Amino acid sequence: MIPISWYLLLSAFLFACGVTGFLTKRNVITLFMSIELMLNGVNLSFIAFATRLQTLDGHIFVFFVMVVAAAEAAVGLAIIISVYRTRETLNVDRVNLLKL
Amino acid sequence: MHQFLFLLFGAFCVGGAINLLLQKKTINSALSLIVVMGSLALIYLLLGAEFVAVVQVIIYAGAIMVLYVFVIMLLNAGDEEVVKGSNVAKIFGIPGLFAGGIIGIWVLLQHRPAEKLLPIGAMYGPADKVGELLFTKYLLAFEVTSILVLIAIMGAVVLTRRSRV
Structure with missing residues (x-):
């Protein structure tokens, strides 16, 4: 018997790790992985609440989150590859063409 | 266990x-x-x-x-x-983070509902039940998802292609 708050604590911890990585890292691929970590944390709380409330709707939402994450990864990594081709760097601080 | x-x-x-x-x-x-x-x-x-x-x-x-x-x-x-963090982040960020965390935990503990425990195997999410829900209640969202995936495939192909402009 596990209280639901344990799952929510783990979920919040994963989300916080994702936010920390997103704010502190400079490599654009690591930033993308931090976003994946945040999505995983959210998925865990979806599943925990679905089990708590005895409905299957949370599972469907996790499915949709996964689809969106897959699409995001495909397009984002394509953008990273084409940026690397032109700028020869993965550092987000050096990709500042739109900056004033 | x-x-x-x-x-x-x-x-x-x-x-x-x-x-x-x-x-x-x-x-x-x-x-x-x-x-x-x-x-x-x-x-x-x-x-x-x-x-x-x-x-x-x-x-x-x-x-x-x-x-x-x-x-x-x-x-x-x-x-x-x-990278070294800026001084502003060190002076204000870390105490601010702790203060925000403590306030958040305090607020959550104030409104804490009675907690039930999750028994082992409380509910099973087998593929057939999930699929049934997916193709009845969430059918429109499922179909829209297929368009999203199609656009993502096309976007990935177009973005990584070497353009000859």
């Missing part, structure tokens, strides 16, 4: 997430993210979500992370550059 398994895989999750933040090389971060996703799949199994656990392994740990590792290898990504 249930608690032991949760604590074991939760510890794997926490360790992987911290390792992702601490590693300097991108490929090590990617591998620790795979550890996080694999142990999350096992936690989903503990919660009785069979379908989601299998999909987590196949899509996340399988497809998406392979794509990441492939791109990391392809681009030959070097080490992470260590």
Whole structure:
């Protein structure tokens, strides 16, 4: 018997790790992985609440989150590859063409 | 037993997430993210979500992370550059973070509902029940998802093609 708050604590911890990585890292691929970590944390709380409330709707939402994450990864990594081709760097601080 | 398994895989999750933040090389971060996703799949199994656990392994740990590792290898990504945080972040950020966390925990404890425990195998999310819901209640969203995936495929192809303009 596990209280639901344990799952929510783990979920919040994963989300916080994702936010920390997103704010502190400079490599654009690591930033993308931090976003994946945040999505995983959210998925865990979806599943925990679905089990708590005895409905299957949370599972469907996790499915949709996964689809969106897959699409995001495909397009984002394509953008990273084409940026690397032109700028020869993965550092987000050096990709500042739109900056004033 | 249930608690032991949760604590074991939760510890794997926490360790992987911290390792992702601490590693300097991108490929090590990617591998620790795979550890996080694999142990999350096992936690989903503990919660009785069979379908989601299998999909987590196949899509996340399988497809998406392979794509990441492939791109990391392809681009030959070097080490992470260590940046020093600004002084403003050190002076205001860390105490602000602690204060925000304490206030948040206090507010949550004030409104804490009576907690029920989750029994082992409280609910099963087998693929047929999930599929039934997916093709009846959420049919429109499912169809829209297919368009999203199609656009993502086209976008990936167009973005990585070498243009001859």
